[in-house]
Amino acid sequence: MTAGIIEAAFRGRLGGFTLDAAFQAPMRGVTALFGPSGCGKTTLLRCMAGLQRLDGRLSVGGEVWQDERTFLPPHRRPIGYVFQEASLFAHRSVRGNLTYGFDRAMRGRREAPAIGFEEVVDLLGLDRLIDRSPAHLSGGERQRVSLGRALLSQPRLLLMDEPLSALDAMARQEILPYFERLHARLALPILLVSHDIAEVERLADRLVLVRAGRVEAEGWINDLLTDPALPFARARGTAAVLSAQVVGHEAGDGLLRLDLDGQTVLVAAGAQAPGAAVRLRIAASDVSLALDRPSRSTILNILRARILAIAEVGEGEAVVTLGLGAGEGQRLQARITRRSLAALALATGMDVFAQVKGASLAASPGIVDARLLDDDRRRPAT
Structure with a gap:
């Protein structure tokens, strides 16, 4: 049992479905349970909330909520739960919906709240909605209120079950x-x-x-997205998600200058504070490879890399997994033709130059520091 992490393991049968899954998550940041419909993601969430009782164990920050001797009922678990559909109280205003969760959480408590009413209103942009009825809110606005109510319940853990799936594309972009x-x-x-x-x-x-009630793999997002043994690497449209740091802004060209493991990346973006952590998305189809550093090119970002793996995919294509710089700390991938693979005689262990034709900020802050999780074990693909 480790104080700095969440440890979850559940097993059992629900009708014809069998769940036997275990994973870990840090006590900060977003851990995504990803997989096709019906694979057991929501069941895992319901087990963590105590809404579904299966054999297993749940420890949150060193506090045991379930094991062989203990089972905290749902009302004793400090959890905020956001469902696919925002189930608001129709007879209460936005303010009334928000204060409902807050008042219940603070009843009988003397300590100050971890997150206050005004902070949530500011965080979720609810100030102009505060006196409206839920009937006069858009889908995205309703989901923001639902999220605010969950936060004001003062949770130690926030569970979100596909909170954007019921929204149209425009509403998703509004709430993200x-x-x-x-x-x-x-x-x-x-x-x-x-x-x-x-x-x-x-x-x-x-x-x-x-997958099918089991955890196939777990780890930091870029490690899994660029793992040649997992299905992400073979999917068309696959991308690497890397952590970078803002160095400066070149206002004349509208380019944000980033440090990516000691190498410079330029991205078309507005100014941000130097030192800020950002998330960088690089699609495999936007990366080409060269044996020598190119010159006189329209491509701004050319990165030193080492080939870690090569996998043939699709018709006449290959995905090349690359480690960045000498340390090979973060990885990205290039999707190229097999003809190019053969023409350059590319092989594992070779040093190459990765030309990044398109790089974009994924808009969110940088990836949480890996040191937050003590035990970063990852299961191999099955």
Whole structure:
């Protein structure tokens, strides 16, 4: 049992479905439970909330909520739960919905709240909605109120079960920045259930891949997205999500200058504070390889890399996994033709130059420091 992490393990049968899954998550940041519909993601969340009782164990920050001798009922677990559909009290205003969770959490408590009413209103941009009825809110606004109510219940753990799946594309884009602000400003562990890889790339620090009731792999998001043994690397549209740091802003060209493991990356973006951590998304299809450093090119970002693995995919294509710089700390991938692979005689262990044709900020803050999780074990793919 470790004080700095969440340890979850549940097993049992529900009708014809068998769950036998265990994973870990840090006590800060977003851990995504990812997998196809029906694989057991929501069941895991319900077990953590105590809404579904299966054999197993749950320890949150060193405090045991369930084991062979202990089972805390749902009302004694300090959990905020955000469902797919925002179930608000129709007879209460936005303010009334928010204060309901806050008043219940603070009843009989003398200590100051971990997160206050005004902070939540500011964090989620609810000030202009505060006196409205839920009937006069958009889908995205209703979900923000639902999230605010969950936060004001003073949870130690926030569970979100596909909170964007019931929204249309426009509403999702409206609410995503608020989820990112939540990630940046609150030292709160968040478990996010999703089957949308774009959503996971944008929000998650860690990833738990669930298949048929089992955990197939778990780890830091970039490690799993670029693992040649996992399905992400072979999927068209795959991308690496890397952590970088702001160095400066070149206002004349509208370019943000980043440090990526000791190498410079330029991204078209507005100014940000030097030293700020950012999340960088690089699609495998936007990376080409060269044996010599190119010159006189329109491509701004050329990175030193080493080939870690090569896998043939699709018709006439290959995915090359690359370690950045001498330390090979972070990884990205290049999706190239097999003809190019053969023409350059590319092989594992070779040093190459990765030309990044397109790089973009994923809009959210940088990935949580890996030191937050003591035991970073990852299961191999099955």
